[in-house]
Amino acid sequence: MKIQTSNIANLPSKHGKFKIKAYKQGNQEHLAIMSEDFNELKSPYVRIHSECLTGDTLGSLKCDCQSQLDLALKFISEHGGLIIYHRQEGRNIGLLNKVNAYALQDKGRDTIQANLELGFKEDERDYSVVEFIFKDLGIESIKLITNNPKKIEYVESLGIEISQRIPAITKSNRYNENYLNTKKEYFGHFL
Incomplete structure (x- = not known):
């Protein structure tokens, strides 16, 4: 599938200045x-952040997405690098199905049970745009900022060297404790 690209633009934000x-x-x-x-970095810090409207924008406490995104933006602002905002809501089942x-x-x-009951795989994401x-x-x-071993495997499968893994650990709460435990037990996340 063809991928279109934009020009590069400036984005000053509360976390710092970005392109x-x-x-x-x-x-x-x-x-x-x-x-x-x-452009000056030989091995930049990189976070592949999967979109989460309810967390990233609305501050949902059911997940750790907004905390991880804020952590990554602050880290990249201070240390240099890249965040790929991967817009595949709800592990790519879409917002309606996520709700x-x-x-x-x-x-x-x-x-996991919820996705399967709705007729989806536990994770429907496609990372081909990340490769592009x-x-x-x-x-x-x-230097990959992640807790997800599948993202490590995927990046390595592209022939990209991962010189370091930086954990993206955030605080849990009573609303996301089961979610984080499922990510750890089922997906093997480093939490």
Whole structure:
């Protein structure tokens, strides 16, 4: 599938000054958020952040997404690097189905059980745009900010060297404790 790209623009934010570039793949639009010194870095810090409207924008306590995004923005602002804002809501089941999954979680299902009950795999994300972004930005070696072993495997499968893994650990709360435990037990997240 063809991927369209935007020009690079400035984005001053409460976290610091960034450069941004958008990528459109089908109906999904993704964002590369780069520190101002990004082009000077040989092995930049990188976070592949999966979109979470309820967490990132509304501050949902059911997940750790907003905390991880804030952590990454602050870190990249201070140390240089890139955040790929991967717009595949709810592990790519979409917002409507994510809210349906939330309703099932309200009835006692965990995040995996809810997705399966709705007829989806536990994770429907497609990372092909991430590969395109790495190539477009000339990235061959990174320091990956993640807790997710599948993201490590994926990046390594692209032939990208991971010189370091930086944990993205945030505080849990009573609303996201089951969610985080499921990520740890089912997906093997380093929490």
